[in-house]
Amino acid sequence: MPELTEDRLxxxxxxxxxxxxxxxxxxxxxxTAYPGSPSGDVPDPGGSPAAAPGRRRRPLVLVAVAxxxxxxxxxxxxxxxxxxxxxxxxxxxTLVAPGRTKGTIPAADDVPTASPFGDGTVLMWLPYTxxxxxxxxxxxxxxxxxxxxxxxxxxxNGIAAINMMAGFIADGTLHTVDRTGVVVDxxxxxxxxxxxxxxxxxxxxxxxxxxxxYLLPGSVxxxxxxPDGWDLPSHSSTSQVLDGRVILERSDRSSPDHEIAVWTPxxxxxxxxxxxxxVVGATTYPDGSPKVAWVGPDCSDGDGCGLLxxxxxxxxxxxxxxxxxxxxIGGGAFSSDGRSVAxxxxxxxxxxxxxxxxxxxxxxxxxxxxxxxxxxxxxxxTWTLDxxxxxxxxxxxxxxxxxxxxxxxxxxxxxxxxxxSMATIP
Amino acid sequence: MARGGEGEFDRFVRDASPRLCRAYVPVRGVExxxxxxxxxxxxxxxxxxxxxxxxxxxGYLYRVGQSRTRPRKVPPALPAPSAxxxxxxxxxxxxxxxxxxxxxxxxxxxxxxxxxxxxxxAEAMATSTSxxxxxxxxxxxxxxxxxxxxxxx
Numbered sequence: 001m002p003e004l005t006e007d008r009l010x011x012x013x014x015x016x017x018x019x020x021x022x023x024x025x026x027x028x029x030x031x032t033a034y035p036g037s038p039s040g041d042v043p044d045p046g047g048s049p050a051a052a053p054g055r056r057r058r059p060l061v062l063v064a065v066a067x068x069x070x071x072x073x074x075x076x077x078x079x080x081x082x083x084x085x086x087x088x089x090x091x092x093x094t095l096v097a098p099g100r101t102k103g104t105i106p107a108a109d110d111v112p113t114a115s116p117f118g119d120g121t122v123l124m125w126l127p128y129t130x131x132x133x134x135x136x137x138x139x140x141x142x143x144x145x146x147x148x149x150x151x152x153x154x155x156x157n158g159i160a161a162i163n164m165m166a167g168f169i170a171d172g173t174l175h176t177v178d179r180t181g182v183v184v185d186x187x188x189x190x191x192x193x194x195x196x197x198x199x200x201x202x203x204x205x206x207x208x209x210x211x212x213x214y215l216l217p218g219s220v221x222x223x224x225x226x227p228d229g230w231d232l233p234s235h236s237s238t239s240q241v242l243d244g245r246v247i248l249e250r251s252d253r254s255s256p257d258h259e260i261a262v263w264t265p266x267x268x269x270x271x272x273x274x275x276x277x278x279v280v281g282a283t284t285y286p287d288g289s290p291k292v293a294w295v296g297p298d299c300s301d302g303d304g305c306g307l308l309x310x311x312x313x314x315x316x317x318x319x320x321x322x323x324x325x326x327x328x329i330g331g332g333a334f335s336s337d338g339r340s341v342a343x344x345x346x347x348x349x350x351x352x353x354x355x356x357x358x359x360x361x362x363x364x365x366x367x368x369x370x371x372x373x374x375x376x377x378x379x380x381x382t383w384t385l386d387x388x389x390x391x392x393x394x395x396x397x398x399x400x401x402x403x404x405x406x407x408x409x410x411x412x413x414x415x416x417x418x419x420x421s422m423a424t425i426p
Numbered sequence: 427m428a429r430g431g432e433g434e435f436d437r438f439v440r441d442a443s444p445r446l447c448r449a450y451v452p453v454r455g456v457e458x459x460x461x462x463x464x465x466x467x468x469x470x471x472x473x474x475x476x477x478x479x480x481x482x483x484x485g486y487l488y489r490v491g492q493s494r495t496r497p498r499k500v501p502p503a504l505p506a507p508s509a510x511x512x513x514x515x516x517x518x519x520x521x522x523x524x525x526x527x528x529x530x531x532x533x534x535x536x537x538x539x540x541x542x543x544x545x546x547x548a549e550a551m552a553t554s555t556s557x558x559x560x561x562x563x564x565x566x567x568x569x570x571x572x573x574x575x576x577x578x579x
Binding site: 004005006008009010012013014015016017018019020172191192206231232233249251255256258278330 | 451456480486504505507510511512515516519520534535538539540541544548554555556557559560563564566567569570573574575
């Protein structure tokens with residue numbers, strides 16, 4: 001067996017993938033038409049091998065059941081149409097609908113009964129599967145937000161927060177939720193939702209390289225096309241819009257690092273910031289000057305990145321902090337007042353500690369006792385409203401979430417898996 | 427609103443089925459991928475009027491199938507390289523792949539094992555191309571660490 005080099009790793013992946021893909025394709029060849037299909041009962045003239053007896057029994061059963069249901073529904077609808085009642089089929093997806101209130105809080109004895117946050121913090125998150133979760137404002141445990149079928153909720157497109165409101169994408173729709181848990185369908189979904197945390201009334205949705213600005217309660221205020229070659233930062237907090245400017249990154253397939261820049265859609269101006277492994281977050285607090293925090297480049301795959309930079313986007317001045325022990329790894333967020341950044345430092349073994357950057361002095365402080373196992377080489381961190389505590393989660397298989405007071409170091413654990421996407425609603 | 431034209435659903439299935447199946451392999455294994463794809467297509471059948479109007483139906487259905495069949499925290503079954511006729515492929519590759527989180531494994535798999543573009547992967551995973559790039563780079567970094575890959579330098 002030859003020595004495993006980078007080139008051989010990629011080649012082995014390609015060869016193994018081709019072999020397994022071939023096997024998968026044998027399982028995954030198209031099913032043929034079947035009686036009652038929406039396509040009009042057209043048999044496959046090619047006679048796909050997958051249609052052979054004994055193969056794909058489960059999908060055929062499922063499809064047959066579905067076909068029977070569709071036939072029953074269609075019959076009922078046709079009868080009703082003939083009777084003059086309103087047709088109820090073929091309704092397009094609802095884009096804007098009246099607000100829907102959150103569900104009732106279930107009674108349970110196995111979770112804390114006191115409100116988890118004493119400062120009015122409202123936390124929400126998007127689980128990997130299932131409905132978005134809301135915690136706060138009278139809810140002493142998470143409440144599922146009613147945004148449609150649970151299987152169509154999405155975990156990974158982030159939550160954007162503005163004053164008194166958060167926006168997220170689920171079931172083909174941009175939803176907004178206020179601090180009391182009322183959900184409103186606000187616009188069409190896309191791949192990402194971003195916002196300026198200081199805004200009172202606008203969210204931005206990226207859809208096929210078109211960035212659309214939605215003014216609440218749901219009108220389109222403008223659409224801009226991202227500059228060629230640039231995307232929104234892939235993994236950062238969703239506060240990527242600042243004072244009419246948008247943070248962008250240019251993906252480099254040959255490297256894990258990306259060029260990042262600030263784009264002014266109104267003028268088309270793109271100003272380079274630097275070369276980063278990822279963008280931590282952006283803020284206009286506390287003094288109104290737009291700042292972006294970013295990490296990298298020149299990171300070690302095992303040890304993280306040595307540099308954390310905060311760039312003032314008015315002066316383009318960079319200020320740099322060194323990682324205190326091991327390198328910076330993913331995740332993190334500005335505090336709501338813009339004075340601090342919480343993120344992780346880690347090393348081999350995917351173990352990480354929470355650190356806090358003082359933006360004024362660029363000093364980095366490790367918070368003792370915050371060691372977590374990091375699931376995907378980044379963790380999640382967000383701040384309570386009063387800026388005193390950080391809510392953090394390592395990701396991966398962990399089922400608990402931690403809250404640490406950054407001044408006293410006092411910690412507590414919440415028995416919920418606040419993973420993938422979480423944000424506080426200001 | 428009328429139903430789609432004759433054969434439209436079949437054409438969609440012919441195109442979407444193998445794409446869905448391949449996308450599910452790294453998170454469901456070979457046979458599990460077929461089940462997940464079937465679930466997704468059954469949903470498409472049930473909601474065809476809605477699905478056919480979507481800009482990115484495969485990406486939408488990818489998530490549907492994943493949710494409907496999700497045995498969370500159960501690793502997928504992937505064959506050993508020797509079992510698919512590749513005795514010279516690094517034997518530790520499969521265990522290392524299984525160590526990766528689902529998102530990284532899917533992105534690495536589709537880009538480097540299946541040769542999909544970032545845009546195609548982004549469509550299937552319902553995310554952005556830059557997000558795919560991050561998953562790929564993080565996944566490869568983890569593979570290099572697990573497999574102690576010799577640096578090019």
